[in-house]
Amino acid sequence: MLSIYSWNVNGIRAVINKGAWHNFIVQTKPDIICLQEIKAKPEQIRFESDDYTQHWYPAEKPGYSGVALLTRSQPKRIIDGLPEDIIRAYSVSGDTYGDPNKEGRVLAAEYDNFWLVTVYTPNAKEDLSRLKLRHKNWDPAFLAYLKQLDQDKPVVACGDLNVAHTEDDLANPKTNKGKKGFTDEEREGFQAFIDAGFTDSFRLFHQGNGFYTWWSHFANARSRNVGWRIDYFIVSNKLKNKIVGADIHPDITGSDHCPVSLTLDM
Secondary structure, rough: EEEEHHHEEHHHHHHHHHOOHHHHHHHHOEEEEEEOOOOOOOOOOOOOOOOEEEEEEOOOOOOOEEEEEEEEOOOEEEEEEEOOHHHHOOOOOOOOEHHHHOOEEEEEEOOOOOEEEEEOOOOOOOOOOOOOHHHHHHHHHHHHHHHOOOOOOOOOEEEEEEOOOOOOHHHHHHOOOOOOOOOOHHHHHHHHHHHOOEEHHHHHHHOOOOOOOEEEOOOOOOOOOOEEEOEEEEHHHHHHHHHEEEEEEEOOOOOOEOOOOEOOOO
């Protein structure tokens, strides 16, 4: 069995300093760990990880965004960022917030039998000022990348996609409809993955609401489980029969997100 965990740590240094990283490793012992929002450069990160090969892809801007891969088995190759041809084809360029291609948002690793991709999708922002970039450029480009990789080997994609796909994926859908993370445009972007031949692995095992991966810091949202499911493993349908488990882990603290996991029979 292959165990893969994905976690938006919202600052890896803070998670380490809280002791949460050590607890996470001891408790879960993953084969592969994908991280988002590391908010640090590799030289700023200090922890023991002799069991894992590390690959960090930070944002150029200090203390912002960034993704990482820690893996027990060495990948055949690792690719940082979206390919240039896809960036050009979908006009993925900078806006008033910066250039998403310089924000450490995508990392792909090739293994013997599949591609693993971790992503930190741009946030649409409270005033939806980044929604156009997200809807017209980023989401179509990222899907094109997954489809390109899927032509080579089946794809496992994970990370913070910054969207609740259905009303079951957030505690208060009616009051949040049209707000960031639950706009029609963002939800269409996620549905496009499903329509293109990818599976939301968690929904193979768990139905209904109450399953969330992110909670606001306000009003004791986490203790009351008033949250959103915005962290996912989406898996090529070619690997669907290899999925033996998919879970979220709200008991693991240290970030405003909790880890999600996928178990493959490989």
